[in-house]
Amino acid sequence: MEKRKLMLFTLTTIIVLLNVLASFRWNYNNIEGDMRYKTDRWTNIVWVEFYAPLASGSAMEFPLLSNSEISSYPQLESHVEKISMSGYLVSEWLKRMKFTYLYYGFNSFLIIILLLLLAMITRTRMRPTRKSGLN
Numbered sequence: 001m002e003k004r005k006l007m008l009f010t011l012t013t014i015i016v017l018l019n020v021l022a023s024f025r026w027n028y029n030n031i032e033g034d035m036r037y038k039t040d041r042w043t044n045i046v047w048v049e050f051y052a053p054l055a056s057g058s059a060m061e062f063p064l065l066s067n068s069e070i071s072s073y074p075q076l077e078s079h080v081e082k083i084s085m086s087g088y089l090v091s092e093w094l095k096r097m098k099f100t101y102l103y104y105g106f107n108s109f110l111i112i113i114l115l116l117l118l119a120m121i122t123r124t125r126m127r128p129t130r131k132s133g134l135n
Contacts, residue, residue, distance in 0.1 A: 035051075
């Protein structure tokens with residue numbers, strides 16, 4: 001029983017640490033007009049979020065080819081046109097999504113193991129103990 005409690009504590013600690021580390025994934029740099037810059041600490045890539053003036057709060061995100069900042073929509077448009085023709089946009093987006101899905105998968109796997117361990121612990125507590133009366 002003590003081994004299961006230790007496993008439960010260890011899994012809970014790993015899940016909490018994983019989620020705390022995930023909350024520090026993005027480093028938000030600065031906001032210039034409709035542009036918001038952020039750095040993905042897992043892949044070390046700078047992304048720009050573009051908030052269209054008439055959009056309802058949803059942003060379009062693009063990886064920056066260099067560390068140069070974009071200050072207007074025409075600059076962003078030419079930047080996206082340049083990187084979309086090279087395939088850089090898709091490859092960086094796929095890299096970002098692979099890390100994100102790896103995090104979600106690993107986190108889900110640990111939570112399922114945690115739930116199974118909890119079920120095993122409650123099942124052993126509810127099971128009546130056998131006492132042998134024949135000696």
